[in-house]
């Protein structure tokens with residue numbers, strides 16, 4: 001494959017250089033205006049030229065496309081705002097009928113919009129009807145996140161925020177480097193002349209992440225109220241594979257048979273061996289595994305290969321509710337504890353182990369920083385750290401307890 005490409009290097013170089021010019025230059029636009037076509041859009045028709053009027057018309061609702069103008073035998077960057085484009089946010093893209101002569105800002109508001117292909121100066125025509133929402137809300141409804149709530153002069157497209165959020169999770173891209181890349185997209189030669197408004201971008205990104213956590217948790221829809229009380233204030237992601245008491249594992253119903261009914265199809269397709277394993281109505285360890293894991297996980301589980309003798313023995317191996325192990329240590333500790341069961345106890349206890357652990361490396365970014373006195377936590381106590389005042393009270397109580405113990409020890 002690479003050799004094939006290499007053998008055609010000259011052809012590819014020719015084609016890339018061909019993109020820098022246009023075979024159509026000098027031709028009239030296909031419209032009836034009898035004018036030379038000189039504008040191309042790099043997003044929607046990079047190999048076709050239009051006149052300025054046609055380019056404006058075709059981009060009335062596409063203000064974030066990159067356009068170039070043919071002049072002096074070369075293409076030069078020519079943003080749509082230079083051709084007079086105004087992007088109207090309501091009334092189906094038409095100018096708001098409430099605009100009057102003599103209004104402030106008769107030419108709309110010029111806003112810097114950051115998009116996945118760089119920064120754009122966009123002339124925005126806001127709706128001025130009496131019932132119109134604020135400018136920030138109008139931008140948001142046009143899928144542009146406002147840089148500020150009051151008189152926004154900067155906005156970030158939702159596409160940009162989703163793209164950056166994905167990039168930062170998958171490739172650890174940081175905000176500063178992404179802002180620099182956007183400046184480079186905007187101007188390949190003088191990116192440092194572009195105002196990236198990095199501080200504003202950083203704040204918007206942080207708030208966006210907080211919004212995504214809350215949306216993902218189901219909190220805005222009231223779904224947390226459906227969870228057991230211990231989880232109702234938490235927007236942290238629960239491990240779907242771990243047995244969470246009251247969510248996918250019901251230790252109090254282990255003896256009533258209801259827990260078995262709650263297990264999904266992974267156990268419904270069970271054999272007679274499975275039935276034998278639930279003779280006493282309690283869920284077998286196999287069922288617990290299929291409840292907590294994915295279908296694939298259940299199918300791949302060694303439980304599928306259980307022999308009749310093993311399944312019959314499962315009656316005795318059925319885990320009790322008090323066998324639900326909560327491990328606060330590392331994986332290594334948890335594995336060590338499950339790998340050495342006490343003699344005569346369930347040897348499959350590792351299948352219903354709930355891991356409660358903290359990975360400082362990946363969650364430390366959530367901890368509030370002390371180097372900015374104006375900074376504050378966006379969801380105190382709702383994710384991976386305790387609420388600060390409650391935690392300080394706990395530390396004070398522990399310290400007082402320690403002092404009393406030391407005083408008692410010193411009297412002995």
Ligand SMILES: [Zn+2]
Nearest residue numbers: 041043044065
């Ligand atoms: Zn276009």
Ligand SMILES: [Zn+2]
Nearest residue numbers: 029031051054
């Ligand atoms: Zn035309």
Ligand SMILES: [Zn+2]
Nearest residue numbers: 096127128129
């Ligand atoms: Zn209006």
